[in-house]
Amino acid sequence: MSLDGERLQQTALDVARALPGVTEGHPFTKHLLVIKVAGRVFLIVTEDPDKPIITVKADPDHGAALIRDHEGIQRGRYFDKDHWVSVSPGRSITAGLVQDLVQDSYDLVADQLPGRQRDELRRQEGV
Known part of the structure; x- marks a missing residue:
């Protein structure tokens, strides 16, 4: 079911x-x-009722595929257009897709953290 x-x-x-x-x-x-996460952006939520979008980090190839396959996904509005996508309501925008996009964005950012910070996050995940 698509999301408003x-x-x-x-x-x-x-x-x-x-x-x-x-x-x-x-x-x-x-x-x-x-x-x-650890001071690095992985999600932006536009708090404007006329533009209800989220923006997440995405691998450039994956982002290009998302843009191609989902009319509600476009190049990121606020950051590097190759590494970010913005998601607005649309027929193919489901809760599962949004959950995956946010988790993937978090993982991309967390994977780039220095080892000690990355290890601390993994310990917290295990709790």
């Missing part, structure tokens, strides 16, 4: 908030809720 804007964003936030080491805030503007 509110459910799209809430699903993304529910997944992100359940992950270890996550913080959130509004460092750029009051309309962008930024979710980070």
